[in-house]
Amino acid sequence: MPVDFRCDCPFTSALDVLGDKWILVIVKQMLTEGKETFKDFTESDEAIATNILSAKLKLMEKLGLLQKTKRPDNKKVNLYLLTEKGLALTPILVELANWSDNNLRDIHPDILSGEGMQFLRQDKTAFTAMLLSNYRKKLEKEGLKARAIVNLDI
Amino acid sequence: MPVDFRCDCPFTSALDVLGDKWILVIVKQMLTEGKETFKDFTESDEAIATNILSAKLKLMEKLGLLQKTKRPDNKKVNLYLLTEKGLALTPILVELANWSDNNLRDIHPDILSGEGMQFLRQDKTAFTAMLLSNYRKKLEKEGLKARAIVNLDI
DNA sequence: ACTTTTTACTTGCGTATTGCAAGTTATATT
DNA sequence: AATATAACTTGCAATACGCAAGTAAAAAGT
Numbered sequence: 001m002p003v004d005f006r007c008d009c010p011f012t013s014a015l016d017v018l019g020d021k022w023i024l025v026i027v028k029q030m031l032t033e034g035k036e037t038f039k040d041f042t043e044s045d046e047a048i049a050t051n052i053l054s055a056k057l058k059l060m061e062k063l064g065l066l067q068k069t070k071r072p073d074n075k076k077v078n079l080y081l082l083t084e085k086g087l088a089l090t091p092i093l094v095e096l097a098n099w100s101d102n103n104l105r106d107i108h109p110d111i112l113s114g115e116g117m118q119f120l121r122q123d124k125t126a127f128t129a130m131l132l133s134n135y136r137k138k139l140e141k142e143g144l145k146a147r148a149i150v151n152l153d154i
Numbered sequence: 155m156p157v158d159f160r161c162d163c164p165f166t167s168a169l170d171v172l173g174d175k176w177i178l179v180i181v182k183q184m185l186t187e188g189k190e191t192f193k194d195f196t197e198s199d200e201a202i203a204t205n206i207l208s209a210k211l212k213l214m215e216k217l218g219l220l221q222k223t224k225r226p227d228n229k230k231v232n233l234y235l236l237t238e239k240g241l242a243l244t245p246i247l248v249e250l251a252n253w254s255d256n257n258l259r260d261i262h263p264d265i266l267s268g269e270g271m272q273f274l275r276q277d278k279t280a281f282t283a284m285l286l287s288n289y290r291k292k293l294e295k296e297g298l299k300a301r302a303i304v305n306l307d308i
Numbered sequence: 309a310c311t312t313t314t315t316a317c318t319t320g321c322g323t324a325t326t327g328c329a330a331g332t333t334a335t336a337t338t
Numbered sequence: 339a340a341t342a343t344a345a346c347t348t349g350c351a352a353t354a355c356g357c358a359a360g361t362a363a364a365a366a367g368t
Contacts, residue, residue: 003261010250010266010271011254014251018250020174028165028166046160047160064260085257091249096165096169096246097164097168100165103242104164104167104168104171106218108162108167111164112162
């Protein structure tokens, strides 16, 4: 699974890495739902299978999108945390959500329009900045406080 | 192939539709390389297989991302042209290219840095607007002029 | 101390998507 | 009328995805 690039186009190369059904969903869950452990991800709405989750987390670590660590007081639970390279995916996610909001409702009427989406509609840039700032705050606290939930009910 | 949605999350729903290796590449080729016929797509750098191309074009038409038409004087050649819903994907593509430009060079050093990418780096918004405006100009001419190339050598 | 639960996986197997090569049909060109 | 071109389809191999079950190590409960 070492990602082979089709050509030198920056658009296509991004899709060689991100063009699947799971990687960006996992980033979303970390960024907007505060998920950080293997268990967290398996309990999500999207219901990722454990074998795929395992493979994707490994790949994402290899790609440098996330880092695998542990809390000093717990040898069992692994923490998966976004790196800067992973955090840099935020604007892509925001554009994806924005596109769904504007263009997918005809074939999928139940798409959520919660507080988060309304914020996004008003100010995309501020929404992106908020997600990043929340996650960075969470990272700072990591190791001390057990959990700094970022859940926004998108 | 009727796209089934995993849940009601706008992020995830976008990926249910766009989360594959080809749809956004096809949109990119239309938007930045002036591709519009079946033949055009098969001749690309990315080398999409004809069976996959056929399936994806059908799906994209069904999703309303593109429209299939012909020129009045030619019954053989099909034209695939982006709709507004398809054009609305432009900001996503721009963010993808921008992410590659900034984060993928370590594992893929040959990523292009042409004129287009330099424009993108300087002003993402203006770059997006330029792509859209170029494509709309091309659409206007369609039917009269044979080809309004948008090729930017990204 | 020892039994149970929790977490983080792996393995096996079936299904779905992707990819290659070759073939087919209709239209256009010579 | 013969050849070439465009737009496909079909068959089959390879890869990715998905479910269910099982395992190992650490933590929690008694």
